[in-house]
Amino acid sequence: MIHQWMLNKVGVKNQAAENGKEAVQIHCSGQGFDLILMDKEMPLMNGIEATKELRSMGICSKIVGVSSHSEEKQIQEFMEAGLDDYLVKPLNMAKLRSILDNIM
Amino acid sequence: MLGLGADLLWADMNRLLAFLFHQGVLDEQFLQLQQLQDETSPNFVSEVVNIYFHESEKLLRNLRGLLMEREFSDYKKMGIHLNQLMGSSSSIGAKRVTNVCLAFRAATDHNNRSGCLRALEMLEHEYCYLKNKLHELFQIEQQRVLAAGVRYPVQNN
Numbered sequence: 001m002i003h004q005w006m007l008n009k010v011g012v013k014n015q016a017a018e019n020g021k022e023a024v025q026i027h028c029s030g031q032g033f034d035l036i037l038m039d040k041e042m043p044l045m046n047g048i049e050a051t052k053e054l055r056s057m058g059i060c061s062k063i064v065g066v067s068s069h070s071e072e073k074q075i076q077e078f079m080e081a082g083l084d085d086y087l088v089k090p091l092n093m094a095k096l097r098s099i100l101d102n103i104m
Numbered sequence: 105m106l107g108l109g110a111d112l113l114w115a116d117m118n119r120l121l122a123f124l125f126h127q128g129v130l131d132e133q134f135l136q137l138q139q140l141q142d143e144t145s146p147n148f149v150s151e152v153v154n155i156y157f158h159e160s161e162k163l164l165r166n167l168r169g170l171l172m173e174r175e176f177s178d179y180k181k182m183g184i185h186l187n188q189l190m191g192s193s194s195s196i197g198a199k200r201v202t203n204v205c206l207a208f209r210a211a212t213d214h215n216n217r218s219g220c221l222r223a224l225e226m227l228e229h230e231y232c233y234l235k236n237k238l239h240e241l242f243q244i245e246q247q248r249v250l251a252a253g254v255r256y257p258v259q260n261n
Protein backbone atom coordinates (compact mmCIF):
# COMPACT_ATOMS: atom_id res chain seq x y z
CA MET A 1 0.00 0.00 0.00
CA ILE A 2 2.81 2.40 0.90
CA HIS A 3 4.64 1.74 -2.36
CA GLN A 4 1.43 2.24 -4.32
CA TRP A 5 0.82 5.58 -2.61
CA MET A 6 4.40 6.63 -3.33
CA LEU A 7 3.95 5.79 -6.99
CA ASN A 8 0.60 7.62 -7.06
CA LYS A 9 2.27 10.64 -5.50
CA VAL A 10 4.72 10.91 -8.38
CA GLY A 11 1.98 10.35 -10.93
CA VAL A 12 2.87 6.78 -11.93
CA LYS A 13 -0.04 4.56 -12.95
CA ASN A 14 0.32 1.23 -11.15
CA GLN A 15 -1.30 -2.07 -10.23
CA ALA A 16 -0.62 -4.18 -7.14
CA ALA A 17 -0.51 -7.99 -6.92
CA GLU A 18 -1.04 -9.81 -3.62
CA ASN A 19 1.55 -12.49 -4.41
CA GLY A 20 3.94 -13.74 -7.08
CA LYS A 21 1.33 -16.02 -8.64
CA GLU A 22 -1.03 -13.10 -9.18
CA ALA A 23 1.83 -11.06 -10.67
CA VAL A 24 2.46 -13.83 -13.21
CA GLN A 25 -1.26 -14.15 -13.97
CA ILE A 26 -1.53 -10.43 -14.66
CA HIS A 27 1.20 -10.79 -17.27
CA CYS A 28 -0.44 -13.90 -18.73
CA SER A 29 -3.54 -11.81 -19.34
CA GLY A 30 -1.50 -9.69 -21.73
CA GLN A 31 -0.87 -6.62 -19.61
CA GLY A 32 2.53 -4.97 -19.91
CA PHE A 33 4.46 -2.76 -17.50
CA ASP A 34 7.54 -0.55 -17.82
CA LEU A 35 8.60 -1.43 -14.28
CA ILE A 36 7.92 -4.27 -11.86
CA LEU A 37 8.71 -3.76 -8.17
CA MET A 38 9.11 -7.33 -6.96
CA ASP A 39 8.93 -8.07 -3.25
CA LYS A 40 11.05 -11.07 -2.29
CA GLU A 41 8.83 -12.30 0.52
CA MET A 42 5.38 -13.11 -0.81
CA PRO A 43 2.91 -15.92 -0.10
CA LEU A 44 2.05 -18.62 -2.69
CA MET A 45 4.92 -17.69 -5.01
CA ASN A 46 7.86 -15.65 -3.75
CA GLY A 47 9.74 -12.95 -5.64
CA ILE A 48 12.55 -15.23 -6.81
CA GLU A 49 10.12 -17.78 -8.28
CA ALA A 50 7.95 -15.08 -9.83
CA THR A 51 10.94 -13.34 -11.41
CA LYS A 52 12.19 -16.61 -12.93
CA GLU A 53 8.71 -17.35 -14.23
CA LEU A 54 8.30 -13.91 -15.80
CA ARG A 55 11.69 -14.11 -17.50
CA SER A 56 10.93 -17.58 -18.83
CA MET A 57 7.70 -16.11 -20.29
CA GLY A 58 9.84 -13.60 -22.18
CA ILE A 59 8.88 -10.57 -20.09
CA CYS A 60 11.52 -7.90 -20.71
CA SER A 61 10.18 -5.22 -18.31
CA LYS A 62 12.63 -3.75 -15.83
CA ILE A 63 12.29 -5.83 -12.64
CA VAL A 64 13.59 -4.29 -9.42
CA GLY A 65 13.70 -6.57 -6.40
CA VAL A 66 12.71 -5.22 -2.99
CA SER A 67 13.52 -6.95 0.28
CA SER A 68 14.59 -6.43 3.86
CA HIS A 69 17.67 -8.59 3.18
CA SER A 70 20.96 -6.76 2.78
CA GLU A 71 23.32 -9.77 2.84
CA GLU A 72 25.26 -10.26 -0.38
CA LYS A 73 24.37 -13.93 -0.72
CA GLN A 74 20.63 -13.23 -0.48
CA ILE A 75 20.85 -10.32 -2.92
CA GLN A 76 22.86 -12.41 -5.39
CA GLU A 77 20.32 -15.22 -5.31
CA PHE A 78 17.54 -12.75 -6.10
CA MET A 79 19.56 -10.98 -8.83
CA GLU A 80 20.35 -14.31 -10.49
CA ALA A 81 16.62 -14.96 -10.85
CA GLY A 82 16.57 -12.18 -13.44
CA LEU A 83 16.44 -8.82 -11.69
CA ASP A 84 17.73 -5.61 -13.21
CA ASP A 85 18.26 -3.98 -9.83
CA TYR A 86 17.69 -4.46 -6.12
CA LEU A 87 16.56 -2.15 -3.33
CA VAL A 88 16.73 -2.78 0.40
CA LYS A 89 13.59 -1.91 2.35
CA PRO A 90 12.32 0.50 3.40
CA LEU A 91 11.56 2.16 0.08
CA ASN A 92 11.48 5.92 0.26
CA MET A 93 10.73 8.60 -2.31
CA ALA A 94 14.42 9.15 -3.11
CA LYS A 95 15.04 5.46 -3.90
CA LEU A 96 11.87 5.30 -5.95
CA ARG A 97 12.74 8.43 -7.95
CA SER A 98 16.21 7.05 -8.75
CA ILE A 99 14.60 3.89 -10.21
CA LEU A 100 12.03 5.88 -12.17
CA ASP A 101 14.66 8.26 -13.52
CA ASN A 102 16.54 5.28 -14.99
CA ILE A 103 13.46 4.24 -16.93
CA MET A 104 12.43 7.67 -18.27
CA MET B 105 -8.94 31.86 22.01
CA LEU B 106 -9.74 30.32 18.65
CA GLY B 107 -7.91 27.04 18.11
CA LEU B 108 -6.06 27.21 21.44
CA GLY B 109 -7.08 23.65 22.22
CA ALA B 110 -5.91 22.55 18.78
CA ASP B 111 -2.56 24.33 19.27
CA LEU B 112 -1.99 22.63 22.61
CA LEU B 113 -2.85 19.25 21.12
CA TRP B 114 -0.54 19.94 18.17
CA ALA B 115 2.25 20.59 20.68
CA ASP B 116 1.39 17.33 22.50
CA MET B 117 1.56 15.43 19.22
CA ASN B 118 4.96 16.88 18.36
CA ARG B 119 6.28 16.16 21.84
CA LEU B 120 5.17 12.53 21.61
CA LEU B 121 6.66 12.17 18.13
CA ALA B 122 9.95 13.70 19.26
CA PHE B 123 10.00 11.29 22.18
CA LEU B 124 9.36 8.29 19.91
CA PHE B 125 12.13 9.37 17.55
CA HIS B 126 14.51 10.00 20.43
CA GLN B 127 13.79 6.57 21.91
CA GLY B 128 14.41 4.95 18.52
CA VAL B 129 10.88 3.59 18.39
CA LEU B 130 10.32 5.37 15.06
CA ASP B 131 12.70 6.50 12.34
CA GLU B 132 12.61 8.82 9.30
CA GLN B 133 10.54 6.32 7.30
CA PHE B 134 7.57 7.36 9.48
CA LEU B 135 8.10 10.90 8.17
CA GLN B 136 7.88 9.51 4.62
CA LEU B 137 4.45 8.14 5.52
CA GLN B 138 3.35 11.48 6.91
CA GLN B 139 4.47 13.22 3.72
CA LEU B 140 2.17 10.96 1.71
CA GLN B 141 -0.81 12.21 3.76
CA ASP B 142 -2.68 15.16 2.27
CA GLU B 143 -6.19 16.59 1.86
CA THR B 144 -7.11 13.81 -0.59
CA SER B 145 -5.98 11.15 1.90
CA PRO B 146 -6.25 12.79 5.35
CA ASN B 147 -6.19 9.46 7.25
CA PHE B 148 -3.47 7.80 5.19
CA VAL B 149 -1.03 7.26 8.06
CA SER B 150 -3.58 5.74 10.45
CA GLU B 151 -5.00 3.54 7.67
CA VAL B 152 -1.60 2.16 6.72
CA VAL B 153 -0.60 1.66 10.34
CA ASN B 154 -3.85 -0.15 11.15
CA ILE B 155 -3.25 -2.52 8.23
CA TYR B 156 0.27 -3.03 9.57
CA PHE B 157 -1.15 -3.87 13.04
CA HIS B 158 -3.62 -6.35 11.57
CA GLU B 159 -0.97 -8.12 9.48
CA SER B 160 1.65 -8.05 12.23
CA GLU B 161 -0.61 -9.67 14.78
CA LYS B 162 -1.24 -12.53 12.34
CA LEU B 163 2.50 -12.96 11.81
CA LEU B 164 3.24 -12.83 15.55
CA ARG B 165 0.60 -15.50 16.17
CA ASN B 166 2.16 -17.65 13.42
CA LEU B 167 5.61 -17.23 14.95
CA ARG B 168 4.41 -18.15 18.43
CA GLY B 169 2.44 -21.08 17.06
CA LEU B 170 5.51 -22.44 15.29
CA LEU B 171 7.79 -22.06 18.31
CA MET B 172 5.28 -23.69 20.64
CA GLU B 173 5.13 -26.83 18.50
CA ARG B 174 6.48 -29.80 20.37
CA GLU B 175 8.59 -31.02 17.45
CA PHE B 176 9.34 -27.61 15.98
CA SER B 177 12.05 -27.61 13.29
CA ASP B 178 10.76 -25.42 10.45
CA TYR B 179 13.14 -22.49 10.80
CA LYS B 180 12.69 -21.72 7.12
CA LYS B 181 8.96 -21.10 7.59
CA MET B 182 9.70 -18.98 10.61
CA GLY B 183 12.19 -17.00 8.54
CA ILE B 184 9.51 -16.29 5.93
CA HIS B 185 7.09 -14.87 8.54
CA LEU B 186 9.92 -12.89 10.09
CA ASN B 187 11.02 -11.39 6.79
CA GLN B 188 7.46 -10.24 6.09
CA LEU B 189 7.21 -8.67 9.54
CA MET B 190 10.60 -7.04 9.19
CA GLY B 191 9.79 -5.63 5.77
CA SER B 192 6.47 -4.13 6.83
CA SER B 193 7.90 -2.80 10.10
CA SER B 194 10.75 -1.03 8.31
CA SER B 195 8.28 0.35 5.75
CA ILE B 196 6.32 2.21 8.42
CA GLY B 197 9.42 3.32 10.32
CA ALA B 198 9.07 0.96 13.29
CA LYS B 199 12.79 0.98 14.04
CA ARG B 200 12.96 -0.95 17.32
CA VAL B 201 10.60 -3.66 16.08
CA THR B 202 12.72 -3.99 12.91
CA ASN B 203 15.90 -4.31 14.98
CA VAL B 204 14.42 -7.05 17.15
CA CYS B 205 13.33 -8.86 13.96
CA LEU B 206 16.97 -8.73 12.82
CA ALA B 207 18.15 -10.37 16.05
CA PHE B 208 15.34 -12.92 15.76
CA ARG B 209 16.38 -13.70 12.19
CA ALA B 210 19.96 -14.31 13.35
CA ALA B 211 18.64 -16.85 15.88
CA THR B 212 16.63 -18.65 13.16
CA ASP B 213 19.70 -18.72 10.89
CA HIS B 214 21.50 -20.63 13.65
CA ASN B 215 18.51 -22.89 14.39
CA ASN B 216 18.66 -21.55 17.94
CA ARG B 217 15.26 -22.31 19.48
CA SER B 218 15.89 -20.74 22.88
CA GLY B 219 17.31 -17.65 21.17
CA CYS B 220 14.19 -17.51 19.01
CA LEU B 221 11.95 -17.72 22.08
CA ARG B 222 13.80 -14.89 23.78
CA ALA B 223 13.63 -12.81 20.61
CA LEU B 224 9.91 -13.49 20.26
CA GLU B 225 9.25 -12.26 23.82
CA MET B 226 11.18 -9.10 23.06
CA LEU B 227 9.39 -8.67 19.73
CA GLU B 228 5.95 -9.00 21.32
CA HIS B 229 6.94 -6.47 23.96
CA GLU B 230 8.27 -3.94 21.42
CA TYR B 231 5.28 -4.39 19.15
CA CYS B 232 2.89 -3.81 22.06
CA TYR B 233 4.72 -0.67 23.07
CA LEU B 234 4.71 0.65 19.50
CA LYS B 235 0.99 -0.07 19.11
CA ASN B 236 0.09 1.71 22.34
CA LYS B 237 2.18 4.76 21.49
CA LEU B 238 0.83 5.05 17.94
CA HIS B 239 -2.75 4.70 19.20
CA GLU B 240 -1.98 7.52 21.63
CA LEU B 241 -0.63 9.62 18.75
CA PHE B 242 -3.70 9.02 16.58
CA GLN B 243 -6.02 9.82 19.50
CA ILE B 244 -4.32 13.17 20.03
CA GLU B 245 -4.52 13.81 16.27
CA GLN B 246 -8.26 13.05 16.28
CA GLN B 247 -8.83 15.38 19.22
CA ARG B 248 -6.77 18.07 17.50
CA VAL B 249 -8.86 17.82 14.32
CA LEU B 250 -12.07 18.10 16.37
CA ALA B 251 -10.71 21.02 18.39
CA ALA B 252 -9.59 22.81 15.21
CA GLY B 253 -13.15 22.48 13.91
CA VAL B 254 -14.63 24.32 16.95
CA ARG B 255 -15.35 28.01 16.32
CA TYR B 256 -16.55 30.47 18.96
CA PRO B 257 -19.29 32.85 17.79
CA VAL B 258 -17.92 36.24 16.71
CA GLN B 259 -19.50 39.08 18.74
CA ASN B 260 -20.51 42.22 16.78
CA ASN B 261 -20.66 45.28 19.05
